[in-house]
Amino acid sequence: MSSAPTPFPYRLIATDLDGTLLRSDETVSRRTRDALSAATAAGAAHIVVTGRAVPWTRHILDDLGYEGLAVCGQGAQVYHSGEHRLLTSVTLDRQLAGIALAKIEAEVGPLALAASRDGLDGEVLVGSGYRVQDGPLPVVPLEDPAELWSAPLNKVYIQHPGLDDDALARVARSTVGNLVDVVMAGPGIVEILPLGLSKATGLSLAARRLGLRAADTIAFGDMPNDIPMFAWAAHGVAMANAHEELKAVANEVTASNENDGIAVVLEQLLLG
Numbered sequence: 001m002s003s004a005p006t007p008f009p010y011r012l013i014a015t016d017l018d019g020t021l022l023r024s025d026e027t028v029s030r031r032t033r034d035a036l037s038a039a040t041a042a043g044a045a046h047i048v049v050t051g052r053a054v055p056w057t058r059h060i061l062d063d064l065g066y067e068g069l070a071v072c073g074q075g076a077q078v079y080h081s082g083e084h085r086l087l088t089s090v091t092l093d094r095q096l097a098g099i100a101l102a103k104i105e106a107e108v109g110p111l112a113l114a115a116s117r118d119g120l121d122g123e124v125l126v127g128s129g130y131r132v133q134d135g136p137l138p139v140v141p142l143e144d145p146a147e148l149w150s151a152p153l154n155k156v157y158i159q160h161p162g163l164d165d166d167a168l169a170r171v172a173r174s175t176v177g178n179l180v181d182v183v184m185a186g187p188g189i190v191e192i193l194p195l196g197l198s199k200a201t202g203l204s205l206a207a208r209r210l211g212l213r214a215a216d217t218i219a220f221g222d223m224p225n226d227i228p229m230f231a232w233a234a235h236g237v238a239m240a241n242a243h244e245e246l247k248a249v250a251n252e253v254t255a256s257n258e259n260d261g262i263a264v265v266l267e268q269l270l271l272g
Contacts, residue, residue, distance in 0.1 A: 133187070
């Protein structure tokens, strides 16, 4: 008589996108798609948790045939992919952000700026000198700096001509960490966020809507902005390509995003 299959040990799988679920060409491998499908067939829910705002995330979710909840904008937005609807959205206090930027510039000199506007179709505005990564994601050049503040924002991106990402994030956090949150989300991506906002706050909201808890959750990520999510989840898995700060707090390290690191872990869990 055959034994019953081992139940999947987590009811919720939370995956970052860039550097984690996505390969460098912004695709998800067949192996990883199959592993996620098998895990969800075994009873787990899958939630994408990304720093990208909805307009930069929607096309990826649609390509995956993903119809569940997604946490976007570093936790600012809970998005229902199947209904193409924003369920929650948190915006940055623009006056507070302006004060924070002035304080950082007083420490390190002029910054290059970009910003993500709120909403399902919120544009990403890019100011003079801000280096945008090559790729298909749409941006709008910022001709007048005052335009940055003319509509609600989820976040402001900052770059510095002389400081690397880690150094800039460190200085910004020590200077304005009592006013806003500062995260390093990827190469060239240091962000100013509402104080107290993180992927963990957005993920906890989304999980609650599904009747799930932190104790039910395995999370995958690659950057320091995933640290709060790992602290919230029962089990945090860093990719081989992850930032050292995330590896230091992970429960385990898997293969890289290019080598199906998510699938490697899920396949082992499915085998029991």
